[in-house]
Amino acid sequence: MSNEVYALDMQKVSKRFPGTLAVDQVDFRVKKGEVHALMGENGAGKSTLMKMLNGLFNDYTGDIYINGEKKLLHSPSLAKEAGIGMVYQELSLARRISIYENLLVGRLPKKNALFIDKKKAIEESKKLLARVGLDYIDPTKDISEISQCEAQLVEIAKVLGFNPSIIVMDEPTSALSSEEVNRLYGIIRQLKAEGLAIVYISHHLAEIFEIADNVTVMRDGKLVGSLPVTETNPDHLVEMMVGTPVQNFYKDHETKIQDEVVLSAHDFTRWGFFHHVDFELHKGEVLAICGLAGAGRTEIARGLIGVDKTDGGTVKIHGKEVHFKNFGEAIANGLGYLTEDRKVVGLALNQTVADNVTTCIIDKYSKGILFKPSSLNNLVDEKINEMSVYPADRNRLVGSFSGGNQQKVLMAKWLASEVDILILDEPTRGVDVNAKQVIHNVVKNYVSKGNSVILLSSDLPEVVGLADRAVILREGHIIGEIQKKDMTENSILMAANGEGEFVKCQK
């Protein structure tokens, strides 16, 4: 080891969970003033390593040095004292209380023994907010009143309040639009200039090459390698993560669109969310509905499947007008919806794979009121093999799988339901390269059998690679359409922002 003092130096750290060794003898070093990317597939052990750093485990082994000093990080408060700040992927802000209370949680300045010094608290919050470029925001507002991006920045400000020397950011851009991402980069560069060490976790290769100085790759709980970003390229990184070289993603996609319209929406409206939406979905087609966050994509999907009430317009499936009162009716008519957030509305994490895969088809396979779960075991096995869920064990609790495999289980659930129109809402958010490829292949396979897909995704390469046609949604209105031949990441992004040649009308 050199004499240089690292801001963070983890030596041969390991952490075991019941049944698995999640992190295995990993060395991880970050210098001061460096942005260090940590990469790996879901389940590679990145999150566990970072949780260890954040003091969530009291039984890790190995040594952790902070600024050259050996520290025991056995509780979150010890980690905080040692100067480690963590910006979580899911925001850890209380939505219904004010920004300043969130920022100064646990250390609100006091006037005397009983009362809080509100004036001082607000002043202090303003200083913190200024550091992340939010000086225009009133700290007495509630978190729920500000945008997702601002909330993400407030989260960073909150962490800065503890004067950390190391900041860990876990997928900080997953909920941000590209404009907002650039704003975040600016702040990261500024923090870097201040001499902070930043650990940056992300699945987006482009981000790594944009912002990071060095990159460390993990696989199966072990360290694969650590090298400067300038010495690598995306293919090489993917190879390090996956273990084998990956062939190009989207090249074998052939369109087999037929003229038959399977689903059409006309003048479809839910006041305040989407207005006068018109589109047609053909048999064998992948139709992307593109738009910025908050454009109303998810709301349209929820309206189509009958979960939310809509205010007007007609929806036809196979030429027949439908008015679904609940989701069950929609599924019975062959319309499925793969939800956006797998942990909250997608999967019952405390139940087994088999229970989850069969949730949509209980009625279908019931004889009268009788239903035998074991009678569907073959079907479940077939679907999880098709999705190459690993480990392929139908009796395992879904919660014990890695994120990518959970998403595969969710996809398997919808394959098992045998609907012929499937709405995919962010089908690959937060999953690794390998799982992404599996899911994409399955989607291609699904449409090639004469089924149709509506794709709602903010992952532009995914839209370009999978979709046959894209309609552009802006503030609840459809403002244009892009055909396959004209589809590039740039043209979609421009159109989503209301600019460019594909915008037919400004709402």
Next chain:
Amino acid sequence: MSEVKKNENTTAPKVDTRKMEINKFSLLFNKMGIWIIVIALMILGMIVSKGQFFTSSNIQSILEAVALTGMVCSGLFYVTYSGNMTDMSVPITMAFGGVMAIQCINFGFIGAILAGVLTGVVIGLINGFMIGKMRANAIIWTLALNLLLSGVIRVVWQGKMLYAEKIADEAHQNSANLFYSISRTYIGGIISLMAIVMLVMFVISWLILTQTGFGQKLKIIGTNYEVARFSGIDCTKQIITAYVINGVCSSIAGIFYAALRKCASYENGTGYDFDALTAILLGGVALTGGKGSMVGTFGGVLAYGLLNNCLSWIGLGTYTKYLVQGIVFLFIVWMNTYSNRKLGKA
């Protein structure tokens, strides 16, 4: 502290390098759960009773003591399983069931029983509608209903005790006697009818849970309501069904209770809500829903009765009994949590 480095042997190929041994005892406890405790209590009982534990009279008294709690459990299980924690209106369902049965004794014995059970169905429907359809908070709503109905009984019957033989006219005195006798009948002279009914109710409940679409749907609803909704499951219908089953089971218990006490009043059934919930939780059912089994619940009911019986054999006074019961129950619940955590399930 944890300076000790454990030496992990991980020179392994690609597949499942990270799989490790898991705690054997936790696995066993997780599978067998409360039945280990039941067996332990039986052995303890053998010792403290000097061999008189498995005499027919002792077994009979154990089963009789838990029969009513068991009947409530076989239905209350569904409420807990559906993620609605517990039903605070169990006591009033029991009381109302008994009151209606005795009030309707002039429709004959069968009529009286049907009236009692129907009361349970109606209360179940009301609860199910409010909680399943209107999404009222399960605890607050059932607590309120408990108060409301107890007020109704007091007002309508002016707080009086109801006696079947007084309400019955000349022609139906036989029905009244028959009604009283159901809690005092012994099949083959050995096993009480109450215990048989409890066992039958558990078997039916077990069949409903494991062999029907309703049971499977309720599992998903209990684990995560939103997931169930976004899988096209008709949650409202399933939750109403759960409450109706619960109402029926509670009212049957209430009918037997009224017959046992030879009278019905608003206070019949007091305390059965928590007794039943304790037994359910002992059986390893998660209060958060979606986890648990009917076999475990039955084990919980048995453990409840066995412990009481053992303590009687030891000769503890009532106060000390409470103390020991509390300690034992805490221990069992802790074992449940501990084994779940060791297996990474909690």
